[in-house]
Amino acid sequence: MKPIKTRILLADDDEDDRLFFADALESLKAETEITTVHDGEKLMEFLEDENNELPHILFLDLNMPCKNGFECLDAIRLSERLKHMTVAIYSTSAEERDIETAFVKGANVYIRKPSDFDSLKKALTDVLNVNWQFHTGGLNRDTFLFSI
Amino acid sequence: MKLYVKYDINLACKVILQEKLEDFGIEYELKELGEVEIRGTLQPDLQKQLEAALERYGIRIVSNHKNTLIEKTKDIIIEMIYEKEKLPNTNISTYLADRLNHSYGYISNLFSEVTYSSIENFIIIQKIERAKQLIIEGELTLTEISYQLNYSSVAHLSNQFKKTTGLTPTAFQRIIKKRAGAR
Numbered sequence: 001m002k003p004i005k006t007r008i009l010l011a012d013d014d015e016d017d018r019l020f021f022a023d024a025l026e027s028l029k030a031e032t033e034i035t036t037v038h039d040g041e042k043l044m045e046f047l048e049d050e051n052n053e054l055p056h057i058l059f060l061d062l063n064m065p066c067k068n069g070f071e072c073l074d075a076i077r078l079s080e081r082l083k084h085m086t087v088a089i090y091s092t093s094a095e096e097r098d099i100e101t102a103f104v105k106g107a108n109v110y111i112r113k114p115s116d117f118d119s120l121k122k123a124l125t126d127v128l129n130v131n132w133q134f135h136t137g138g139l140n141r142d143t144f145l146f147s148i
Numbered sequence: 149m150k151l152y153v154k155y156d157i158n159l160a161c162k163v164i165l166q167e168k169l170e171d172f173g174i175e176y177e178l179k180e181l182g183e184v185e186i187r188g189t190l191q192p193d194l195q196k197q198l199e200a201a202l203e204r205y206g207i208r209i210v211s212n213h214k215n216t217l218i219e220k221t222k223d224i225i226i227e228m229i230y231e232k233e234k235l236p237n238t239n240i241s242t243y244l245a246d247r248l249n250h251s252y253g254y255i256s257n258l259f260s261e262v263t264y265s266s267i268e269n270f271i272i273i274q275k276i277e278r279a280k281q282l283i284i285e286g287e288l289t290l291t292e293i294s295y296q297l298n299y300s301s302v303a304h305l306s307n308q309f310k311k312t313t314g315l316t317p318t319a320f321q322r323i324i325k326k327r328a329g330a331r
Contacts, residue, residue: 100322100323100326103315103323105330106327110314132264133273139273139277140281143280143281143284143320145315145320146313146314147313147315148314
């Protein structure tokens with residue numbers, strides 16, 4: 001009874017990171033479908049276009065040109081249509097300050113970008129599972145916080 | 149300003165169910181944990197109307213035996229976690245088996261098969277969810293919360309909280325407070 005395909009949107013300006021992420025996602029057992037965008041402005045254009053189906057989970061890099069991850073997160077949480085979307089910050093920063101700021105601004109998940117493939121696979125599996133629990137388990141979305 | 153309310157989900161659902169059944173003039177008897185005995189049978193038309201009326205409250209009619217058993221298992225666990233006095237003196241597996249009249253092995257396998265998660269995992273998730281709620285309500289200290297949720301110590305609760313959410317209870321509390329302040 002899992003959803004047919006989990007729609008994933010990844011916003012990351014680094015091409016290597018995008019490929020790495022897509023490969024890891026591809027290798028999971030879970031059925032997923034990925035769309036990628038290269039910067040914050042492209043991300044907001046995609047999300048605000050009502051012809052596009054909203055992703056089940058947005059993976060958002062913090063350091064991006066044009067509009068950074070925090071700015072995007074602010075815009076998403078202020079938008080009636082987007083504010084309930086699951087947002088996972090996907091960043092190289094392991095600084096407590098960034099992690100806390102992300103959660104205070106309304107992120108649901110914070111992932112420190114892993115450097116090896118297996119850790120990334122595990123992190124993605126965990127995030128998909130946790131998100132699934134929150135969607136189906138009647139858990140409170142306002143307190144959905146998960147750091148990995 | 150913000151109000152924090154406490155509610156009894158079981159009671160709320162029961163009242164809604166009773167009101168709706170009475171609205172439709174259905175003769176019924178409420179059994180425990182989401183079982184309703186209907187006198188006679190429901191016309192398909194009437195059942196559809198009832199389903200529609202209940203749907204807006206998030207109440208669904210589940211007829212399938214397997215699903216019903218899973219729903220009951222979840223209800224018993226949630227009831228146990230939310231009402232301290234319902235915590236059994238025996239271990240949870242014996243308690244579930246007694247209440248549901250099936251062996252724990254059967255219940256546990258069925259649960260994993262249907263929900264893709266083990267009963268143990270479900271219990272942990274629900275306990276942490278409850279802990280989050282109690283932390284936000286702010287009436288109890290962490291020590292009291294760990295006692296209420298049957299943890300052997302605060303350290304045990306903190307560890308499980310950290311394992312489940314990636315955050316310590318204190319960091320969680322700080323974030324939720326800051327969030328409330330930022331809005």
